[in-house]
Amino acid sequence: MNGHSFIEVRTIAQKKNNEKYEAILNAAVKVIGQAGYHNAPISKIAREAGVADGTVYLYFKNKEDILISILRETIGTIVDRIHDELQLGDGDAAESLKGLITIYFGIFGVNPDLAMFTQVHLRQxxxxxxxxxxxxxxxxxxxxxxxxxxxIESGVFRESMDKRIARRMIFGTMDETVTAWILTGAKYSLESQVQPVYDVMVGGLRA
Structure with missing residues (x-):
């Protein structure tokens, strides 16, 4: 690794420990989630974060960079919680699947702005x-x-299934459930959907 790359990596790590970095991301989730991507200029995000417009550019190259950073932080949080809370290597596969659904719905269910951001605006x-x-x-x-x-290895799921299709089914079902929830006004608890979604999934996967 050359010196230039090392400095970039260290700089990114330092930025992520900065309160302003987090404030800008949270502000962007709120502003874009409520106003939409095209109605969320950097100036509006900066105002919501309580920083100057120029400060945003100390942390992000442009608005697209903010979007990618929000998704990276969100997926990172989901993955970290899965590793912290689930025994993927030792536990029952069906229970692990339920845990994936619970964590996914739990993170979005308490933050409708984040759900609107990822399910609607990020797709533009x-x-x-x-x-x-x-x-x-x-x-x-x-x-x-x-x-x-x-x-499959433990005999809980069917050995004959196409694993790629199964993965798409699992992620796609969770993704669509969050989308339906946010587009209908988040009028019910997203976590209330864990059991019915799990029942449908595991019914299609079981041996």
Whole structure:
């Protein structure tokens, strides 16, 4: 690794420990979630965060960089909680699956602005951003793959299933459930959907 790359990595790490970095991300979630991507200029995000416009550019290259950073932090939080709270290597695969659903719905269920941001506004991104989004979500896909494989090896899930289709079904069902919840005004508890979604999923996966 050359000196330039090392400085960039260290700088990013330092930024993430800064209160202003977090304040800008939280402000962007709120402003974009409520006003929409195209109605959320940097100046409005800065005002919500309580910082000067120029301060935002000390942490982010542009608004697209803010979007990607929010998704990276969100997926990172989900993955960290899964590793902290679930025994992926030792527990029952079906219970691990339920844990994935519970954590996913729990994080979005307490933050409708974040749900609106990820489920609606983030999807207005361009092709280059969509590739970055795919790279960011990959660690979560890998966890789903791990649960599926463990279920097959333990005889809990059907060995004949197509694992890629199973992963798409699991993530797609959770994703669509959050989307339906936020687009209908978040009028009910998202966590109340854990059991019915789990029942549908595990019914299709069980051996």
């Amino acid at each position: 991104s361009n092709a280059e951003m969509r590739k970055q989004i795919g790279d960011i979500i990959r660690p979560y896909y890998q966890i789903i793959d791990e649960v599926i494989l463990k279920g």
